[in-house]
Amino acid sequence: MExxxxxxxxxxxxxxxxxxxxxxxxxxxxxxEISTREVKKVPALRGKTVINLFFESSTRTRTSFExxxxxxxxxxxxxxxxxxxxxxxxxxxxTALNLDAMAPDCIVVRHSSAGVPHQLAKVSKAAIIxxxxxxxxxxxxxxxxxxxxxxxxxxxxxxxVAIAGDILHSRVARSNIxxxxxxxxxxxxxxxxxxVPGDFGYLVEQGLTVCSNVEEAIEGADxxxxxRIQRERQDSAYFPTLREYAIHYGLTNERxxxxxxxxxxxxxxxxxxxxxxxxxxxxxxxxxxxxQVKYGVAVRMAVLYLSTGGSxxxx
Amino acid sequence: MADEFHLVEKSRIMDSTAINRGLRRLAxxxxxxxxxxxxxxxxxxxxxGVPLAERIADKIExxxxxxxxxxxxxxxxxxxxxxxxxxxxxxxxxxxDDDIEGKIVVLVDDVLYTGRTIRAAMDQLxxxxxxxxxxLAVLIDRGREHRELPIQADFIGxxxxxxxxxxxxxxxxxxxxxxxxxxxxxxxx
Numbered sequence: 001m002e003x004x005x006x007x008x009x010x011x012x013x014x015x016x017x018x019x020x021x022x023x024x025x026x027x028x029x030x031x032x033e034i035s036t037r038e039v040k041k042v043p044a045l046r047g048k049t050v051i052n053l054f055f056e057s058s059t060r061t062r063t064s065f066e067x068x069x070x071x072x073x074x075x076x077x078x079x080x081x082x083x084x085x086x087x088x089x090x091x092x093x094x095t096a097l098n099l100d101a102m103a104p105d106c107i108v109v110r111h112s113s114a115g116v117p118h119q120l121a122k123v124s125k126a127a128i129i130x131x132x133x134x135x136x137x138x139x140x141x142x143x144x145x146x147x148x149x150x151x152x153x154x155x156x157x158x159x160x161v162a163i164a165g166d167i168l169h170s171r172v173a174r175s176n177i178x179x180x181x182x183x184x185x186x187x188x189x190x191x192x193x194x195x196v197p198g199d200f201g202y203l204v205e206q207g208l209t210v211c212s213n214v215e216e217a218i219e220g221a222d223x224x225x226x227x228r229i230q231r232e233r234q235d236s237a238y239f240p241t242l243r244e245y246a247i248h249y250g251l252t253n254e255r256x257x258x259x260x261x262x263x264x265x266x267x268x269x270x271x272x273x274x275x276x277x278x279x280x281x282x283x284x285x286x287x288x289x290x291x292q293v294k295y296g297v298a299v300r301m302a303v304l305y306l307s308t309g310g311s312x313x314x315x
Numbered sequence: 316m317a318d319e320f321h322l323v324e325k326s327r328i329m330d331s332t333a334i335n336r337g338l339r340r341l342a343x344x345x346x347x348x349x350x351x352x353x354x355x356x357x358x359x360x361x362x363x364g365v366p367l368a369e370r371i372a373d374k375i376e377x378x379x380x381x382x383x384x385x386x387x388x389x390x391x392x393x394x395x396x397x398x399x400x401x402x403x404x405x406x407x408x409x410x411x412d413d414d415i416e417g418k419i420v421v422l423v424d425d426v427l428y429t430g431r432t433i434r435a436a437m438d439q440l441x442x443x444x445x446x447x448x449x450x451l452a453v454l455i456d457r458g459r460e461h462r463e464l465p466i467q468a469d470f471i472g473x474x475x476x477x478x479x480x481x482x483x484x485x486x487x488x489x490x491x492x493x494x495x496x497x498x499x500x501x502x503x504x
Contacts, residue, residue: 030389030408039442044392072392305392305406 009121009128012137013178028302045074048105055081055111061131065108068300100124105308127307135169142175144296157184162217165227166195172268181206190217194238214249221259225266226251226277252278322499331494337472341452342374344470355383356418363425366489386411393435411443420446425485427453430466
Protein backbone atom coordinates (compact mmCIF):
# COMPACT_ATOMS: atom_id res chain seq x y z
CA MET A 1 0.00 0.00 0.00
CA GLU A 2 1.30 3.44 -0.80
CA UNK A 3 2.30 5.62 2.13
CA UNK A 4 1.59 9.27 1.51
CA UNK A 5 3.38 10.67 4.53
CA UNK A 6 5.70 8.75 6.82
CA UNK A 7 6.84 11.47 9.16
CA UNK A 8 5.76 11.91 12.72
CA UNK A 9 6.15 15.69 12.89
CA UNK A 10 4.92 18.36 10.50
CA UNK A 11 7.30 21.24 11.09
CA UNK A 12 7.21 22.96 7.75
CA UNK A 13 6.53 22.59 4.05
CA UNK A 14 10.18 23.25 3.27
CA UNK A 15 11.20 19.74 4.43
CA UNK A 16 8.52 17.92 2.43
CA UNK A 17 8.77 16.39 -1.01
CA UNK A 18 6.16 17.06 -3.68
CA UNK A 19 4.97 13.44 -3.24
CA UNK A 20 4.44 13.93 0.49
CA UNK A 21 2.50 17.15 -0.09
CA UNK A 22 0.30 15.49 -2.70
CA UNK A 23 -0.19 12.55 -0.34
CA UNK A 24 -1.45 14.83 2.44
CA UNK A 25 -3.75 16.68 0.01
CA UNK A 26 -5.20 13.43 -1.36
CA UNK A 27 -5.83 12.17 2.17
CA UNK A 28 -7.47 15.49 3.12
CA UNK A 29 -9.67 15.22 0.05
CA UNK A 30 -11.09 12.00 1.45
CA UNK A 31 -11.65 13.51 4.90
CA UNK A 32 -13.88 16.27 3.55
CA GLU A 33 -16.92 14.04 3.34
CA ILE A 34 -16.86 13.37 7.10
CA SER A 35 -17.72 17.00 7.90
CA THR A 36 -20.82 16.73 5.70
CA ARG A 37 -22.26 13.78 7.65
CA GLU A 38 -24.98 14.05 10.21
CA VAL A 39 -22.67 12.39 12.74
CA LYS A 40 -19.44 14.25 12.03
CA LYS A 41 -17.17 11.82 13.77
CA VAL A 42 -15.12 8.74 12.99
CA PRO A 43 -13.34 6.59 15.58
CA ALA A 44 -9.91 6.65 13.92
CA LEU A 45 -8.04 8.45 16.74
CA ARG A 46 -10.08 7.20 19.67
CA GLY A 47 -7.98 7.22 22.82
CA LYS A 48 -5.39 9.60 21.38
CA THR A 49 -4.73 12.95 23.00
CA VAL A 50 -4.03 16.14 21.08
CA ILE A 51 -2.79 19.24 22.90
CA ASN A 52 -3.25 22.60 21.21
CA LEU A 53 -0.48 24.74 22.68
CA PHE A 54 -1.02 28.28 21.48
CA PHE A 55 1.32 31.05 22.57
CA GLU A 56 -0.32 33.47 20.15
CA SER A 57 -3.93 34.33 19.69
CA SER A 58 -5.85 32.39 17.09
CA THR A 59 -9.50 31.74 16.33
CA ARG A 60 -9.48 29.93 13.03
CA THR A 61 -6.45 27.71 13.35
CA ARG A 62 -7.11 26.68 16.93
CA THR A 63 -10.78 25.95 16.35
CA SER A 64 -9.92 24.13 13.15
CA PHE A 65 -7.38 21.87 14.87
CA GLU A 66 -9.75 21.28 17.78
CA UNK A 67 -12.62 20.29 15.49
CA UNK A 68 -10.29 18.14 13.39
CA UNK A 69 -9.14 16.25 16.50
CA UNK A 70 -12.68 15.85 17.80
CA UNK A 71 -14.06 14.65 14.46
CA UNK A 72 -11.42 11.91 14.58
CA UNK A 73 -12.49 11.05 18.17
CA UNK A 74 -9.23 12.22 19.74
CA UNK A 75 -9.37 14.08 23.05
CA UNK A 76 -8.34 17.69 22.50
CA UNK A 77 -6.95 19.97 25.19
CA UNK A 78 -6.43 23.66 24.51
CA UNK A 79 -3.77 25.67 26.27
CA UNK A 80 -3.40 29.36 25.59
CA UNK A 81 -0.58 31.49 26.87
CA UNK A 82 -2.61 33.62 29.22
CA UNK A 83 -3.60 30.59 31.28
CA UNK A 84 -0.29 28.74 31.14
CA UNK A 85 2.57 28.58 33.59
CA UNK A 86 4.74 30.52 31.17
CA UNK A 87 3.16 33.61 32.59
CA UNK A 88 4.48 32.39 35.96
CA UNK A 89 8.03 32.16 34.62
CA UNK A 90 8.32 28.55 33.48
CA UNK A 91 10.59 28.07 30.47
CA UNK A 92 9.22 26.77 27.22
CA UNK A 93 11.28 23.59 27.55
CA UNK A 94 9.91 22.87 31.02
CA THR A 95 6.36 23.41 29.83
CA ALA A 96 6.99 20.98 27.00
CA LEU A 97 8.50 18.35 29.27
CA ASN A 98 5.63 18.64 31.71
CA LEU A 99 3.08 18.26 28.96
CA ASP A 100 5.03 15.33 27.61
CA ALA A 101 4.87 13.63 31.00
CA MET A 102 1.10 13.46 30.54
CA ALA A 103 1.65 11.35 27.42
CA PRO A 104 -0.12 13.26 24.66
CA ASP A 105 0.11 11.72 21.21
CA CYS A 106 0.32 15.03 19.41
CA ILE A 107 1.13 18.62 20.29
CA VAL A 108 -0.02 21.36 17.94
CA VAL A 109 2.06 24.44 18.64
CA ARG A 110 1.92 28.09 17.66
CA HIS A 111 4.54 30.53 18.87
CA SER A 112 5.75 33.99 17.94
CA SER A 113 9.35 32.75 17.62
CA ALA A 114 10.54 30.81 14.61
CA GLY A 115 11.86 27.34 15.43
CA VAL A 116 9.86 26.63 18.59
CA PRO A 117 8.12 23.57 17.08
CA HIS A 118 11.50 22.24 15.95
CA GLN A 119 12.86 22.58 19.49
CA LEU A 120 9.82 20.83 20.94
CA ALA A 121 10.17 18.01 18.41
CA LYS A 122 13.66 17.34 19.75
CA VAL A 123 12.49 16.77 23.33
CA SER A 124 8.93 15.54 22.99
CA LYS A 125 7.76 11.98 22.44
CA ALA A 126 4.57 13.35 20.92
CA ALA A 127 4.15 14.23 17.27
CA ILE A 128 4.68 17.98 16.86
CA ILE A 129 2.62 19.94 14.37
CA UNK A 130 3.58 23.49 13.56
CA UNK A 131 0.53 25.77 13.63
CA UNK A 132 2.64 28.84 12.89
CA UNK A 133 6.08 29.77 14.23
CA UNK A 134 6.99 33.45 14.01
CA UNK A 135 7.69 34.51 10.46
CA UNK A 136 8.92 31.03 9.53
CA UNK A 137 6.17 28.62 8.46
CA UNK A 138 2.49 27.81 8.76
CA UNK A 139 2.34 24.49 6.92
CA UNK A 140 -1.32 23.61 7.39
CA UNK A 141 -2.35 27.02 6.01
CA UNK A 142 -0.36 26.40 2.83
CA UNK A 143 -1.89 22.92 2.57
CA UNK A 144 -5.44 24.23 2.86
CA UNK A 145 -4.64 26.98 0.34
CA UNK A 146 -3.35 24.30 -2.03
CA UNK A 147 -6.47 22.24 -1.47
CA UNK A 148 -8.63 25.27 -2.30
CA UNK A 149 -6.63 25.95 -5.45
CA UNK A 150 -6.77 22.30 -6.54
CA UNK A 151 -10.51 22.21 -5.97
CA UNK A 152 -11.11 25.23 -8.18
CA UNK A 153 -8.32 24.93 -10.74
CA UNK A 154 -7.99 21.16 -10.84
CA UNK A 155 -4.22 21.29 -10.41
CA UNK A 156 -1.37 23.41 -9.16
CA UNK A 157 1.30 22.72 -11.73
CA UNK A 158 1.69 25.49 -14.28
CA UNK A 159 -0.50 28.02 -12.47
CA UNK A 160 0.52 31.64 -12.03
CA VAL A 161 0.09 32.62 -8.39
CA ALA A 162 0.46 36.19 -7.13
CA ILE A 163 1.19 36.70 -3.43
CA ALA A 164 0.81 40.31 -2.36
CA GLY A 165 1.40 42.17 0.86
CA ASP A 166 3.68 41.79 3.83
CA ILE A 167 5.93 39.01 2.56
CA LEU A 168 8.64 39.75 5.10
CA HIS A 169 6.65 38.90 8.22
CA SER A 170 4.43 36.28 6.64
CA ARG A 171 4.80 32.62 7.55
CA VAL A 172 1.81 32.00 5.31
CA ALA A 173 3.75 33.39 2.35
CA ARG A 174 6.81 31.30 3.19
CA SER A 175 4.94 28.03 3.46
CA ASN A 176 2.96 28.82 0.33
CA ILE A 177 6.04 29.75 -1.69
CA UNK A 178 7.67 26.43 -0.75
CA UNK A 179 4.55 24.41 -1.46
CA UNK A 180 3.56 26.08 -4.72
CA UNK A 181 7.04 26.00 -6.24
CA UNK A 182 7.50 22.36 -5.21
CA UNK A 183 4.26 21.50 -7.00
CA UNK A 184 5.26 23.38 -10.13
CA UNK A 185 3.40 26.69 -9.92
CA UNK A 186 5.06 29.99 -10.79
CA UNK A 187 4.90 32.39 -7.87
CA UNK A 188 5.22 36.16 -8.08
CA UNK A 189 5.47 38.21 -4.93
CA UNK A 190 4.88 41.92 -4.49
CA UNK A 191 4.55 44.39 -1.65
CA UNK A 192 6.09 47.52 -0.22
CA UNK A 193 9.86 47.39 -0.73
CA UNK A 194 10.34 47.39 3.03
CA UNK A 195 8.17 44.28 3.38
CA VAL A 196 9.69 42.11 0.64
CA PRO A 197 12.93 40.26 1.43
CA GLY A 198 15.77 41.21 -0.89
CA ASP A 199 17.09 37.73 -1.45
CA PHE A 200 15.04 34.58 -2.02
CA GLY A 201 18.09 32.45 -2.81
CA TYR A 202 17.39 29.14 -4.52
CA LEU A 203 13.64 29.78 -4.72
CA VAL A 204 14.21 32.09 -7.67
CA GLU A 205 15.44 29.13 -9.71
CA GLN A 206 12.31 27.21 -8.75
CA GLY A 207 9.86 29.68 -10.20
CA LEU A 208 9.71 32.63 -7.82
CA THR A 209 9.66 36.16 -9.21
CA VAL A 210 9.83 39.35 -7.20
CA CYS A 211 7.68 42.05 -8.82
CA SER A 212 8.20 45.73 -8.32
CA ASN A 213 4.52 46.48 -7.90
CA VAL A 214 1.27 44.70 -7.17
CA GLU A 215 -0.16 45.25 -10.65
CA GLU A 216 2.75 43.44 -12.24
CA ALA A 217 2.27 40.46 -9.90
CA ILE A 218 -1.47 40.25 -10.44
CA GLU A 219 -1.44 40.61 -14.21
CA GLY A 220 -2.52 37.34 -15.81
CA ALA A 221 -2.54 35.45 -12.51
CA ASP A 222 -4.72 32.38 -11.91
CA UNK A 223 -4.64 32.84 -8.16
CA UNK A 224 -4.29 36.05 -6.16
CA UNK A 225 -3.27 35.49 -2.58
CA UNK A 226 -3.54 38.52 -0.36
CA UNK A 227 -1.66 38.64 2.94
CA ARG A 228 -2.77 40.33 6.09
CA ILE A 229 -1.00 43.45 7.25
CA GLN A 230 0.43 42.19 10.52
CA ARG A 231 0.41 45.26 12.66
CA GLU A 232 1.39 43.22 15.71
CA ARG A 233 4.65 42.06 14.15
CA GLN A 234 5.78 45.44 12.86
CA ASP A 235 8.03 47.15 15.32
CA SER A 236 8.92 50.03 13.04
CA ALA A 237 7.29 51.97 10.24
CA TYR A 238 7.41 49.91 7.05
CA PHE A 239 4.96 52.14 5.23
CA PRO A 240 3.61 55.61 6.01
CA THR A 241 -0.07 54.97 6.72
CA LEU A 242 -2.64 52.22 6.36
CA ARG A 243 -4.54 54.46 3.97
CA GLU A 244 -1.55 54.78 1.73
CA TYR A 245 -1.05 51.01 1.89
CA ALA A 246 -4.63 50.47 0.80
CA ILE A 247 -4.18 52.84 -2.13
CA HIS A 248 -0.96 51.31 -3.42
CA TYR A 249 -1.21 47.64 -2.43
CA GLY A 250 -4.81 46.84 -1.50
CA LEU A 251 -6.71 44.39 -3.72
CA THR A 252 -9.50 46.31 -5.42
CA ASN A 253 -11.77 45.18 -8.23
CA GLU A 254 -9.72 47.32 -10.64
CA ARG A 255 -6.53 45.52 -9.70
CA UNK A 256 -8.22 42.13 -9.77
CA UNK A 257 -9.35 42.85 -13.34
CA UNK A 258 -5.69 42.55 -14.36
CA UNK A 259 -5.74 38.88 -13.39
CA UNK A 260 -7.20 36.10 -15.55
CA UNK A 261 -10.98 36.25 -15.92
CA UNK A 262 -11.46 33.15 -13.80
CA UNK A 263 -8.84 34.07 -11.22
CA UNK A 264 -9.60 33.20 -7.61
CA UNK A 265 -8.78 35.26 -4.50
CA UNK A 266 -7.41 33.78 -1.29
CA UNK A 267 -6.74 35.41 2.06
CA UNK A 268 -5.55 33.52 5.16
CA UNK A 269 -7.60 35.71 7.52
CA UNK A 270 -8.27 37.60 9.64
CA UNK A 271 -9.00 40.23 7.01
CA UNK A 272 -8.41 43.92 7.39
CA UNK A 273 -11.28 45.04 5.18
CA UNK A 274 -10.54 48.19 3.28
CA UNK A 275 -6.79 47.86 3.83
CA UNK A 276 -5.22 44.86 2.08
CA UNK A 277 -8.51 43.79 0.50
CA UNK A 278 -11.53 45.85 -0.52
CA UNK A 279 -14.81 44.69 0.97
CA UNK A 280 -16.48 44.15 -2.39
CA UNK A 281 -13.61 41.87 -3.48
CA UNK A 282 -13.71 39.95 -0.20
CA UNK A 283 -17.44 39.36 -0.56
CA UNK A 284 -17.41 38.56 -4.27
CA UNK A 285 -17.86 35.09 -5.71
CA UNK A 286 -14.21 35.02 -6.75
CA UNK A 287 -13.10 35.17 -3.16
CA UNK A 288 -12.78 31.70 -1.64
CA UNK A 289 -11.95 32.78 1.86
CA UNK A 290 -14.65 30.68 3.52
CA UNK A 291 -13.77 27.65 1.37
CA GLN A 292 -10.25 27.95 2.72
CA VAL A 293 -11.61 27.75 6.26
CA LYS A 294 -13.79 24.77 5.35
CA TYR A 295 -10.92 22.83 3.79
CA GLY A 296 -8.77 23.72 6.80
CA VAL A 297 -10.61 21.19 8.95
CA ALA A 298 -10.10 18.40 6.39
CA VAL A 299 -6.40 19.24 6.00
CA ARG A 300 -5.88 19.18 9.75
CA MET A 301 -7.77 15.91 10.09
CA ALA A 302 -5.45 14.43 7.48
CA VAL A 303 -2.34 15.78 9.21
CA LEU A 304 -3.44 14.53 12.64
CA TYR A 305 -4.36 11.16 11.18
CA LEU A 306 -1.10 10.76 9.30
CA SER A 307 1.00 11.89 12.26
CA THR A 308 -0.69 9.76 14.90
CA GLY A 309 -2.88 7.23 13.09
CA GLY A 310 -0.32 4.49 12.88
CA SER A 311 2.57 3.71 15.12
CA UNK A 312 5.39 6.22 14.63
CA UNK A 313 7.17 5.40 11.41
CA UNK A 314 10.02 7.80 12.05
CA UNK A 315 12.60 7.27 14.78
CA MET B 316 3.07 -6.42 0.47
CA ALA B 317 6.29 -7.51 -1.22
CA ASP B 318 5.40 -10.97 0.04
CA GLU B 319 2.48 -11.11 -2.32
CA PHE B 320 4.83 -11.77 -5.18
CA HIS B 321 6.08 -14.91 -3.50
CA LEU B 322 2.71 -16.50 -3.00
CA VAL B 323 2.12 -19.77 -4.75
CA GLU B 324 -1.28 -20.56 -6.19
CA LYS B 325 -2.38 -23.96 -4.89
CA SER B 326 -5.66 -24.18 -6.66
CA ARG B 327 -8.07 -22.09 -8.65
CA ILE B 328 -11.56 -22.44 -7.24
CA MET B 329 -13.56 -20.08 -9.46
CA ASP B 330 -13.18 -18.73 -12.98
CA SER B 331 -15.05 -15.78 -14.44
CA THR B 332 -18.06 -17.91 -15.36
CA ALA B 333 -18.30 -19.28 -11.84
CA ILE B 334 -17.95 -15.79 -10.34
CA ASN B 335 -20.69 -14.49 -12.60
CA ARG B 336 -22.94 -17.42 -11.74
CA GLY B 337 -22.27 -16.96 -8.04
CA LEU B 338 -23.16 -13.28 -8.21
CA ARG B 339 -26.32 -14.01 -10.17
CA ARG B 340 -27.41 -16.42 -7.43
CA LEU B 341 -26.57 -13.86 -4.72
CA ALA B 342 -28.69 -11.26 -6.52
CA UNK B 343 -31.62 -13.67 -6.78
CA UNK B 344 -31.37 -14.70 -3.13
CA UNK B 345 -31.19 -11.08 -1.97
CA UNK B 346 -34.34 -10.18 -3.88
CA UNK B 347 -36.11 -13.34 -2.76
CA UNK B 348 -35.34 -12.93 0.90
CA UNK B 349 -36.40 -9.30 0.86
CA UNK B 350 -39.52 -9.82 -1.28
CA UNK B 351 -38.41 -7.58 -4.14
CA UNK B 352 -35.95 -4.78 -4.78
CA UNK B 353 -37.82 -2.06 -2.84
CA UNK B 354 -35.87 -0.46 0.01
CA UNK B 355 -32.72 -2.37 -1.00
CA UNK B 356 -29.44 -0.50 -0.56
CA UNK B 357 -26.44 -2.45 -1.86
CA UNK B 358 -23.25 -1.21 -0.19
CA UNK B 359 -19.82 -2.39 -1.33
CA UNK B 360 -16.88 -2.42 1.05
CA UNK B 361 -13.68 -1.05 -0.49
CA UNK B 362 -11.96 -2.23 -2.50
CA UNK B 363 -13.21 -5.45 -4.05
CA GLY B 364 -16.66 -5.26 -2.51
CA VAL B 365 -17.33 -2.18 -4.66
CA PRO B 366 -17.37 -3.77 -8.13
CA LEU B 367 -19.11 -6.84 -6.69
CA ALA B 368 -21.88 -4.61 -5.28
CA GLU B 369 -22.25 -2.89 -8.64
CA ARG B 370 -22.53 -6.20 -10.46
CA ILE B 371 -25.12 -7.48 -7.98
CA ALA B 372 -27.12 -4.26 -8.43
CA ASP B 373 -26.90 -4.70 -12.23
CA LYS B 374 -28.26 -8.22 -11.97
CA ILE B 375 -31.09 -7.17 -9.66
CA GLU B 376 -32.02 -4.41 -12.11
CA UNK B 377 -31.98 -6.83 -15.02
CA UNK B 378 -34.39 -9.23 -13.35
CA UNK B 379 -36.62 -6.82 -11.42
CA UNK B 380 -36.53 -3.80 -13.74
CA UNK B 381 -35.60 -1.54 -10.84
CA UNK B 382 -32.11 -0.62 -9.75
CA UNK B 383 -31.50 -0.73 -6.00
CA UNK B 384 -29.67 2.14 -4.28
CA UNK B 385 -25.93 1.68 -4.21
CA UNK B 386 -23.18 2.94 -1.90
CA UNK B 387 -19.52 2.55 -0.99
CA UNK B 388 -17.97 2.17 2.44
CA UNK B 389 -14.32 2.84 3.22
CA UNK B 390 -13.75 1.30 6.64
CA UNK B 391 -10.17 2.50 7.19
CA UNK B 392 -11.07 5.00 9.91
CA UNK B 393 -13.13 2.36 11.73
CA UNK B 394 -10.47 -0.34 11.83
CA UNK B 395 -9.64 -1.81 15.23
CA UNK B 396 -5.99 -2.26 14.33
CA UNK B 397 -5.16 1.36 13.40
CA UNK B 398 -2.61 1.65 16.20
CA UNK B 399 -0.88 -1.60 15.28
CA UNK B 400 -0.84 -1.62 11.49
CA UNK B 401 2.35 0.41 11.40
CA UNK B 402 2.24 2.50 8.28
CA UNK B 403 -0.90 4.55 7.92
CA UNK B 404 -3.42 2.84 5.74
CA UNK B 405 -4.63 5.02 2.90
CA UNK B 406 -8.00 6.60 3.52
CA UNK B 407 -10.55 6.63 0.73
CA UNK B 408 -13.94 8.19 0.52
CA UNK B 409 -17.23 6.76 1.69
CA UNK B 410 -20.24 7.36 -0.54
CA UNK B 411 -23.65 6.93 1.03
CA ASP B 412 -25.39 9.64 -0.93
CA ASP B 413 -28.91 8.38 -0.26
CA ASP B 414 -30.25 8.22 3.28
CA ILE B 415 -29.97 4.74 4.79
CA GLU B 416 -32.82 5.37 7.26
CA GLY B 417 -35.42 2.60 6.98
CA LYS B 418 -33.54 0.83 4.17
CA ILE B 419 -32.45 -2.78 3.92
CA VAL B 420 -28.70 -2.45 3.62
CA VAL B 421 -26.87 -5.37 2.05
CA LEU B 422 -23.15 -5.13 2.75
CA VAL B 423 -21.05 -6.72 0.02
CA ASP B 424 -17.46 -7.90 0.36
CA ASP B 425 -15.28 -10.36 -1.49
CA VAL B 426 -14.15 -12.60 1.37
CA LEU B 427 -15.53 -13.19 4.89
CA TYR B 428 -12.71 -14.32 7.18
CA THR B 429 -12.34 -13.01 10.75
CA GLY B 430 -15.41 -10.77 10.59
CA ARG B 431 -13.49 -7.67 11.72
CA THR B 432 -14.01 -5.77 8.48
CA ILE B 433 -17.74 -6.34 8.75
CA ARG B 434 -17.76 -5.13 12.35
CA ALA B 435 -16.06 -1.90 11.21
CA ALA B 436 -18.48 -1.54 8.31
CA MET B 437 -21.51 -1.95 10.59
CA ASP B 438 -20.16 0.62 13.05
CA GLN B 439 -19.69 3.10 10.26
CA LEU B 440 -23.10 2.36 8.82
CA UNK B 441 -24.78 3.13 12.15
CA UNK B 442 -23.12 6.56 12.19
CA UNK B 443 -25.09 7.35 9.04
CA UNK B 444 -28.48 6.47 10.46
CA UNK B 445 -30.75 3.58 11.37
CA UNK B 446 -31.32 1.11 8.57
CA UNK B 447 -34.30 -1.24 8.86
CA UNK B 448 -32.05 -4.27 8.42
CA UNK B 449 -28.42 -4.98 7.66
CA UNK B 450 -27.53 -8.13 5.74
CA LEU B 451 -24.21 -9.46 4.52
CA ALA B 452 -23.38 -10.91 1.11
CA VAL B 453 -19.92 -12.30 0.33
CA LEU B 454 -18.49 -14.05 -2.67
CA ILE B 455 -16.33 -16.33 -0.53
CA ASP B 456 -16.89 -17.48 3.05
CA ARG B 457 -13.75 -19.03 4.49
CA GLY B 458 -15.70 -20.86 7.18
CA ARG B 459 -16.87 -20.22 10.71
CA GLU B 460 -13.84 -21.56 12.51
CA HIS B 461 -11.81 -18.47 11.50
CA ARG B 462 -14.34 -16.02 12.88
CA GLU B 463 -13.13 -13.73 15.67
CA LEU B 464 -16.51 -12.05 16.10
CA PRO B 465 -20.09 -13.36 16.10
CA ILE B 466 -20.70 -12.38 12.47
CA GLN B 467 -22.11 -14.61 9.71
CA ALA B 468 -23.09 -13.96 6.11
CA ASP B 469 -26.71 -14.06 4.92
CA PHE B 470 -25.75 -14.72 1.30
CA ILE B 471 -22.69 -16.77 0.33
CA GLY B 472 -21.35 -17.23 -3.20
CA UNK B 473 -19.12 -20.15 -2.26
CA UNK B 474 -18.15 -21.68 1.05
CA UNK B 475 -14.45 -22.52 1.03
CA UNK B 476 -13.13 -24.10 4.22
CA UNK B 477 -9.48 -23.06 4.44
CA UNK B 478 -6.44 -23.34 6.64
CA UNK B 479 -5.14 -20.22 8.36
CA UNK B 480 -1.91 -20.43 6.37
CA UNK B 481 -3.84 -20.18 3.13
CA UNK B 482 -4.77 -16.92 1.47
CA UNK B 483 -7.84 -16.49 -0.69
CA UNK B 484 -7.50 -13.99 -3.49
CA UNK B 485 -10.47 -12.71 -5.37
CA UNK B 486 -9.19 -11.21 -8.62
CA UNK B 487 -11.52 -8.92 -10.53
CA UNK B 488 -10.99 -7.28 -13.88
CA UNK B 489 -11.40 -3.83 -12.26
CA UNK B 490 -8.17 -4.35 -10.29
CA UNK B 491 -6.40 -7.43 -11.65
CA UNK B 492 -5.34 -8.99 -14.92
CA UNK B 493 -7.66 -11.94 -14.53
CA UNK B 494 -11.12 -12.68 -13.23
CA UNK B 495 -10.78 -15.62 -10.84
CA UNK B 496 -10.63 -16.84 -7.26
CA UNK B 497 -7.59 -18.80 -6.13
CA UNK B 498 -6.16 -20.34 -2.97
CA UNK B 499 -2.58 -19.21 -2.39
CA UNK B 500 0.07 -20.19 0.12
CA UNK B 501 3.50 -18.95 1.11
CA UNK B 502 6.16 -21.42 -0.05
CA UNK B 503 7.40 -23.57 2.84
CA UNK B 504 11.14 -23.52 2.28
